[in-house]
Amino acid sequence: MFEKVGPVGGDKGSPFDDGVSTDVMKVTVAADEFSITYIEVLYANEKEGRAEIVSHGTKRGEIKEFLVAYPKENIISVGGSYDHIFTYDTTLITSLYFELSTGRTSPKFGKTSGTEFLLKGESGGKLVGFFGRSGQAIDAIGAYFETKSDGPQKLESHGGGNEGA
Numbered sequence: 001m002f003e004k005v006g007p008v009g010g011d012k013g014s015p016f017d018d019g020v021s022t023d024v025m026k027v028t029v030a031a032d033e034f035s036i037t038y039i040e041v042l043y044a045n046e047k048e049g050r051a052e053i054v055s056h057g058t059k060r061g062e063i064k065e066f067l068v069a070y071p072k073e074n075i076i077s078v079g080g081s082y083d084h085i086f087t088y089d090t091t092l093i094t095s096l097y098f099e100l101s102t103g104r105t106s107p108k109f110g111k112t113s114g115t116e117f118l119l120k121g122e123s124g125g126k127l128v129g130f131f132g133r134s135g136q137a138i139d140a141i142g143a144y145f146e147t148k149s150d151g152p153q154k155l156e157s158h159g160g161g162n163e164g165a
Helices: none
Strands: 002-009 014-017 023-031 036-045 050-057 062-067 075-085 090-100 115-120 127-134 138-146
Touching: 002 090, 002 115, 002 127, 023 050, 023 090, 023 127, 036 090, 036 127, 036 138, 050 127, 075 127, 075 138, 090 138, 115 138
Parallel strands: none
Antiparallel strands: 002 138, 014 127, 023 036, 023 062, 036 050, 075 090, 075 115, 127 138
């Protein structure tokens, strides 16, 4: 099961939806002086036995990579900020960072300005996909998180009497 959290940010750009994968192995983010301009995600897809790279926005500005020590750690939240950028007369994502299951936090990408946000699944599950809006930059971002199950549950038996025997 999966939980869709967000999106946060603006309403311009074209919608994107990466769907749900198994894990995130690497995130590459580009930022200029105004906003997050680009995000590229390397997804592990264990069901299909392959990795997949998906990107959004325009690759410009300072580009940084963040590696996840997959499968030992997972991204469990996505934080950052969004703000109205008067130069472009639109609201854009201005910063991003990622928190991991091991307690590690990525470097901050971009510059914090405007409204801060934290995307996290209610059950604390791992990040398995992104969705949002993009064009020349990342306008809005949301995330899919795996919902943690409580494991196998013992069910009470009902019926099954000796009727008709």
